[in-house]
Amino acid sequence: GQQLNQSPQSMFIQEGEDVSMNCTSSSIFNTWLWYKQDPGEGPVLLIALYKAGELTSNGRLTAQFGITRKDSFLNISASIPSDVGIYFCAGADNTDKLIFGTGTRLQVFP
Amino acid sequence: ETGVTQSPTHLIKTRGQQVTLRCSSQSGHNTVSWYQQALGQGPQFIFQYYREEENGRGNFPPRFSGLQFPNYSSELNVNALELDDSALYLCASSLEVSSYEQYFGPGTRLTVT
Numbered sequence: 001g002q003q004l005n006q007s008p009q010s011m012f013i014q015e016g017e018d019v020s021m022n023c024t025s026s027s028i029f030n031t032w033l034w035y036k037q038d039p040g041e042g043p044v045l046l047i048a049l050y051k052a053g054e055l056t057s058n059g060r061l062t063a064q065f066g067i068t069r070k071d072s073f074l075n076i077s078a079s080i081p082s083d084v085g086i087y088f089c090a091g092a093d094n095t096d097k098l099i100f101g102t103g104t105r106l107q108v109f110p
Numbered sequence: 111e112t113g114v115t116q117s118p119t120h121l122i123k124t125r126g127q128q129v130t131l132r133c134s135s136q137s138g139h140n141t142v143s144w145y146q147q148a149l150g151q152g153p154q155f156i157f158q159y160y161r162e163e164e165n166g167r168g169n170f171p172p173r174f175s176g177l178q179f180p181n182y183s184s185e186l187n188v189n190a191l192e193l194d195d196s197a198l199y200l201c202a203s204s205l206e207v208s209s210y211e212q213y214f215g216p217g218t219r220l221t222v223t
């Protein structure tokens with residue numbers, strides 16, 4: 001099935017560092033969402049974006065809807081150990097389904 | 111407010127068998143979507159149910175079928191199980207069919223041997 005490309009695939013950072021990850025698609029999307037998944041659990045919605053160029057924050061998380069509507073970015077500032085997990089982007093076009101990315105695995109060391 | 115719940119948590123089946131997975135949507139949510147997540151991959155859309163009718167389907171064969179009940183809970187049925195059906199099955203609910211903000215349950219881990 002179709003999946004969006006996320007990079008990097010994995011990140012190993014020190015506590016307190018900032019993190020950036022992105023998601024790209026060959027198709028245009030009307031909505032971008034970012035989820036975090038912990039082991040053995042379902043994805044948890046972090047941020048939803050609805051408009052090209054939109055920049056939205058949720059605490060230490062900031063996400064942007066790319067101008068071309070084919071990409072999105074997620075930044076985490078001042079990382080903490082509980083930020084560990086897999087981050088997925090998801091895009092929605094005019095159909096009713098979400099298309100998920102391949103995921104970015106984040107590891108934070110104290 | 112009750113979140114999305116799924117049952118069972120884990121399941122082991124033999125190739126060729128049939129399985130039914132269950133999902134209770136978040137309180138007030140009328141739309142349910144099902145996803146398959148293979149190990150190391152992102153979730154793949156199976157189908158969505160709204161007002162007890164299928165409302166969109168991904169690239170999955172007909173042996174994957176579903177139901178939604180008047181209380182908005184849902185079932186995913188898979189017939190003639192194959193080894194490749196081994197995955198985490200996730201249910202997600204949303205407030206309205208027009209909302210893309212989907213809230214996921216913890217999933218059912220299905221192993222087919």
